[in-house]
Amino acid sequence: MGEQSVSERVPGRDALRGARRVVVKIGSALLTNDGRGLDEAAIGGWVDQIAVLHRQGIEVVLVSSGAVAAGMVRLGWQVRPSAVHELQAAAAVGQNGLTQCYEHHFARHGLLTAQVLLTHDDLSNRKRYLNARSALRTLVDLRVVPVINENDTVVTDEIRFGDNDTLGALVANLIEAEVLVILTDQEGLFDADPRHDPEARLISEGRADDPALAAMAGGGGALGRGGMVTKVQAARLAARSGAVTAIASGRQPEVLTRLAEGESLGTLLSPEEAPMAARKRWLAGQLQVRGSLTLDAGAVKVLRGSGSSLLAVGVKALTGDFVRGDMVLCVDEQGHRIAKGLVNYGADEARRLLGQPSHQIEAILGYMEAPELIHRDNLVVL
């Protein structure tokens, strides 16, 4: 099978080298050894690679499927049930096995794991979104590896992500990962489904938003859910916050560490825009505004002129009952909209910091979350 590159001028694999935060999604088709229970040896191998990345200082969040498939094996079921309550039951049984397996293997490297089960509601409801975000950020700051799956036991068909590719992309958006790696049972995205077309050729690189790629992607196998369709959609979602997506075979030896070294494996789907521009556009559209900050003329000038972070010293007043991580609007003294951004301090703390230089923050609050009120990466000038 040959290789082709669908579009020119996409960012190269350098995006994978030097990434600080990576979401790795491992699909059912791969985890469950073609339906014969969890493939513990393979899971141990991916964990070993993640531990290597971890030692290099890369933060890894894992999105792992496999609960339903593992539960089916434990329950002795040969055929995936169609009734939602049976799928939920299988997921509940299988999730235990998944958690034990990851915990055991990460413990060999002295690493802690945390089970995080999410539903669509958790990511669309604003308060829960912020909770999920701060919990995941805290876990990665603590050097714990979160192992995420959909909370299959409480979701019904209408609201479930169904496939974990979408969940992986939303998690990449949530934690602002630079890279989403989707490990599956094929080498990557082919120009036709290789199960049906032996002549199918691997796409090595492309743009996440290229409609030609979506047309090449087909559905999933007996164990997986979404097939390549949802992987290409996931790449497009991940691109909204500037993440590149790599789709690769989990059976390639050392696939994760080789990808992180920039090796040309699988399919790389890149965002249209540079990560920071994409991220800012995503920020601008993403969150409801919870309050406002009134900036003095000096702060307006530096925000507009040099793209600096917003410091408390340049803020004269505030309104709203926002908490850390909320989106706030920045206005000038005449009330004109200047910028929007995610604030590092809640309204009560921020009020005490108004007009104060950053070196005073610790003395005023007794701690310092960050030296700036809004970091420039989290700020969009309007």
Ligand SMILES: Nc1ncnc2c1ncn2[C@@H]1O[C@H](COP(=O)(O)OP(=O)(O)O)[C@@H](O)[C@H]1O
């Ligand atoms: N264009 C394509 N290129 C590669 N694989 C494809 C393509 N179209 C459909 N597929 C199918 O997608 C499957 C992987 O998706 P899926 O079964 O959902 O696995 P996972 O559990 O890893 O998400 C592959 O086994 C393959 O047969």
Ligand SMILES: N[C@@H](CCC(=O)OP(=O)(O)O)C(=O)O
């Ligand atoms: N939450 C489900 C995962 C659904 C699923 O199989 O997704 P995928 O691996 O993306 O095809 C489970 O753990 O069984």
